[in-house]
Amino acid sequence: MTEEEHATQYRYPWMSFTAIKTYETCPRRFKYRYVDGCEVEENVRMERGSIIHSIFENFFTDINPSEVYNMLQKEPVGKELTDRDIYKRFVTIMKARIPNDNPIFVDSEEVKMVEKNIEAFAKLEVKRLLKLNTDLGGLGKDDIKKYWFPYALEKRYADPATRTYGVLDRVNLNVDGNFTLMDYKTGGGHDAKEKLASYEKLQARIYMNMFREAEGIKDPKNVNFYFAFTNVKNGRYPNLLPLKYHRYGEECMRVKVEKYRAAIDAGMFNRPPEKWEQNGELRRALFYKRKICCSCDYTEDCWGKPRDVFTAEVNIGLRMENEKAHNKQLSMSDILPDEEPSLNDDEV
C-alpha cells in the first residue's frame, strides 16, 4: 500500500505510541481521549512525572564533560557509591531543579518521591561512569562527552513504514558502537519488575524500530532498549530492565499496530470484558480489567460514578472474589470472559 493510499484509507494513518498504548489498555478510553477529544486535567502523578523527566533532561545541560572529568580524577577508589562526592554532586545538581513554586510540592511526600527518583538516577549515572572508566581503562574528556553524555535526549522519532512516532527519553552510544535506548519509568506504582507489561514491550519494539529506521541502522541487534525504573517501592531501585531485538516480537508489533489502527477505523471501542484469564492467574483475573478503570479519568462518563466511588466498589469486589477463590474451586464459567476479546495477540 502506498503512503497516499494508507493516508486515505485510515482516519488515523499516523499514531503516537501513547495513542496505541491507550487503545491497548482500553479501546473506550481511546475513544474518549482521541475521538471525542475529552482532555484530562493533568493530575499530580502526571505533573510529578513530567517534572522528574525535565530534571533528568536538564541534568546533562547543567554539567559539562570537564567538570565530570575533574570529579572523576579526584574520586578515591573503593568508596561506597552513595558516599562518593560525584554521587552527592549529581544529586545536588538535580535537586536544585526541583521547582519550589509548584503547588504539588506543598505535600512533602511528593517532594520525597521526586528526591528518591533523583537519587536512583544519580546512582545509575555514577555506576555507568565508573563502568565506562573500567571498560576503557580510564576516561578522557572526549570519551565522557561521547559515551557518558547522551547521544540524543527527548528526541522525536518516526517510522513511515509502521506510521508510528514517539519521543525517546534518551539514547546512549555504547563503546562497541551499538546504541541503547532508554525510557524512564518514574511512577511509584511499579515495584522492581521482573516481567514487562504487554504495552511496555510494544513500546520498546516501536521505539527500536523507529530509531533504526531514522538512523539507517541495518543490523537490528545493534540497538537495545532499557526501561529505567527509578521508582521507590520497597527500596528496590533503580531497576534496569533490558529488551533486546526479537524478530517475532517485531512482527507482533507490526501486526498489532495495523490491527489497532483498523479496529479504531472500524469504530471498535468496547470496554474490556469484565472477566479475564491472565497467565492462569485466576484470582487476579476476575476484576483485573476493572482495576485499570480505577486509574482512569473517565469513570464518570463510562460507569456513571466518580472515580473514588468506583474504586471503592472494585476494591470490595476484589476482596469478595479473593475470599471466594479461597473457599471454593472456581468453575470455568466464573473465569472465562462473556465475550471473547477481539484483539488479544500477546507477543512472546
Ligand code: SF4
Ligand atoms: S473507565 Fe474503564 S472501561 Fe471506561 S474508559 Fe476508563 S478504563 Fe476504559
